[in-house]
Amino acid sequence: MKRWMLLFLIVVSLVLPQASSAAEQQCFEQTGFCTDGRFLEYWRQNGGLEVFGYPLSTIEIVYNQDSQMHFLTQQFERARFELHPEFAAPYDMLLGRLGDDLLRYRNIDSAMLPREAGAKAGCLWFETTGHNVCNQANGLGFMSYWQNHGLNDPKLDAFGRSLQLFGYPLTEPAIETNANGDSVLTQHFERARFEWHPNQSDQFKVLLGLVGKESQQLVYGESSSLSELTLVNNTLFFTADDGVHGRELWKSDGTEAGTSLVKDLKVGAEWSGIYELAAVNQGVIFAVNKQDKDYQLWFSDGTEAGTRLIKSFGPNAKINNLKTLGNGSIFWVNDAVHGIEPWYSNGTETGTYLLSDINPGLADSAVYNNYGSYWVDYAPIAGGMAFFAQNIQIGNQIWWTDGSIANTRQVSRLDKSGGMLELEALDEQHLIATSYQNTTMGVWNITLATGEQQLLASYLIIATTRNPAPVVQLTQAGGMVYYLSKTQNGTITLWQTNGQASQTIQPNLQGYKAENLLAANDQLYVKLISSHGIQAGWWYFDSSKGLTQLTPLPLRIQASNNGLLGWESIAGGLRFYSSNGPNQALRYRSSVMGKQTSFPDTANDRFFAIPSFQYGTELWYNDGSTLRMVKDIHP
Known part of the structure; x- marks a missing residue:
């Protein structure tokens, strides 16, 4: 650290004399600040008081957000001067x-x-x-x-x-x-x-x-740290920090008056511990971490009186992967008796129970990855939920539940030495799954009722990459499941299947390469790049008509009730686009400008957590034609 500071001071000393050690200095009693050196020379040569006004600061090193570098800077009433000694005059002084x-x-x-x-x-x-x-x-x-x-x-x-x-x-x-x-x-x-x-x-x-x-x-706004946006009918539940109560449970109907704190679970400005929500039975179930002393499951109907503890699971429970199922939620938890197993809750204590001790005893049935954590890939199908789980006797398999103990059962009978990665419903009777074994990954068609399984295609695992899976992004649309396949040399290709091995094929992408897939309104959308690596925007695709361009912009798109929403990340902001129907053009609607580093969190096509310069990250609402901020929760 000392060496870095010494180097920094040497660099600064090489630059500062040009601005601060010159013989002539001009001070202005109107503002109480002076300017000198190259700053004063530039000020005089290019308009002086009329164009730039009086100085409002000293000459100091300031971080430039756009270039992400530090420069000697001075603020004037009508301009900001930045000294760039690497450029020849007069461009050694740049105006903000x-x-x-x-x-x-x-x-x-x-x-x-x-x-x-x-x-x-x-x-x-x-x-x-x-x-x-x-x-x-x-x-x-x-x-x-x-x-x-x-x-x-x-x-x-x-x-x-x-x-x-x-x-x-x-x-x-x-x-x-x-x-x-x-x-x-x-x-x-x-x-x-x-x-x-x-x-x-x-x-x-x-x-x-x-x-x-x-x-x-x-004045740049404080962020309210919005998270866990979850829509229940027309009410949005989420967590937010108003600067007074800490991050707590809130609700909104899309109006400022209808946006309010539900309950202060942990009185004071500290985080309440809420970290995951799921829509259930006219309200939300949510997980609470009591500073690792107790993991709890709660329910809220949007009122303070109706926000209550369902069940405490203890200090090592780590409740995760809440997902709406019927009138309740499936989730995974370690109750210190059964290991990490699938549970179900309808929002009441009596309606909260273990679905099945799939890996008996203290062992976990959750499927672990190579980085010390586990994941769950849910696939809604036939009024229930398909998911992966492991058992020491049968290995990683597909299971299905409708939320009852009686109807929680094993579906697949794949080789127990293999592992599972992705799961997608082809229709109400069939699942498409990826399973790896040794050096290959297979794409399988699994019949839900009988467990009958058919290998559709197999691919070599890419051993040299951080993510070695050669098959990713299983996506169902129009009676097909599509996916991307990666080869050893980095080539990415699009595949489609109708559940038959003979019909598991590569569609013609007209020389483009697929980068991302999205299904919306039963239509497949593909983000493409050219053979030279140039972005070609989003296209919609079906097996009979082929490719049709939707937009040349490399947007982040998502489904809406009437069509699509699109987000374009630009320097210092987001641009919002939407369409008026399936496969119709995405039209620019409005922008929100802020220190944007990622795309907005969203509950559906109406509510978004978006950062802006003026308000920080707050709740915004899509009214169909533009965006408006709902409320400045953290003023």
Whole structure:
């Protein structure tokens, strides 16, 4: 650590003299800050007080979120200066995109705003962003101001100098309320905001907004740590932290007034221990970890009085994999008597019971992977649930239950030395499963009623990769089960089966390679890449018509009641798309701008946990045409 700090100080010392040790320094009593060196020189050469305003900070090392690097930085009323000594002057000083930053704070995605039809007479037309810049009076206005100010670089023409200083226009002119509370005609640029003040003298009819001051005063929201979004009829249950009660159980009907804390299980600001939810019987069952002293199962109907303990399982129970089944939930737990086994609960103490001690005694029937944990792959079928479990005598097999002890039974009779990975229902009578043994993996058709099994295809296991499974993403759509197969050389191919070995084949993907699969409204969607590794977006596919492109964008898509939802992750935000029906085009709806690192958590096609600059991660609602925030739970 000491060596790293020494190196850091040496680097800083090489840069700082250019800004802070110069002989001349100019201080401003209006704000109490000074500037000097290259910062002062750039300020004077490119517009001074009129363009940049007074300094609002010292010259200091600041982390840039966009580039994820540190730079010597100084904030001014109308700009942010960043020193880049690796570039030659005048580009050793770069201006922050404060005009765009302020738009993004308001969740305005400028790149997706409507474009103007084209050039207007007497105006400057910017094809890149689709906006005109015009004057508001004879010879006066935004166009004249833009043309008469620019970066001091004699190598550029007048247009280039202005473009370097202000950037492209991002919006059309519109009436907005500025920082002083005045309603003025405003147009946003990448690095500035132009304001029209018709009652001022000609020299001051166009003023630059105080974008530096405003960006410095922005308040970035606290995240409410939303998790476990679970929809029950029209009520969403989830966990959230409002900054007062810790992370507790909440509910929402999609309105601010209808979003509230259900119960404070652990009084105070600490986490209550809730970590998994499942929809059951007009409410939710959820697991609670009492700081590893006791694992508990609870039920809530959405009222404080109706939120109650079902059963305590002890300190090593580790309740997991809650999944709705009928009027209750299947789950896995170690009750210290039977090991990790499948249980069922309808939300009452008497209705909570062990389904079967599949691996008798203290041994677990949960299937373990190579990383010290276990997984469960459920497949709803025939009014019940198929799942994997292991027994020391019969190995890893497929089981089925309808939630009763009497109807919990073994289905498959595969070789006991093998292992199971994925499970998918082909129809109400047949399951498609992958099972590995030695160096190969088989794809099997299992008849639910009789356990009859047929090997459909086999593939060599990829021993050189972290995930050696050569078959992944079993996906049912249109009476077929599709999957991706990976070969030793990394090639990924799409396969389909109708449950017959002779009909387990590779569909024609027209030279593309499959990357991801999704089933929605009984239709298969495939995310493709070209043979050169270039993203080709999403396509829908069926065995008779082949491929049809849905969107060229590499979205994360999910099913909705009427069609599809799509999410595009961009620098500093998410773009939301939706379609009006199956296989119809995905249309851009709106954006939420924030420090986005992953796609939003979701319960269905209506509720989402989305981060934004202004509010942090909060609950948002899809009303069919746009997104709106439900409530700022953690103000």
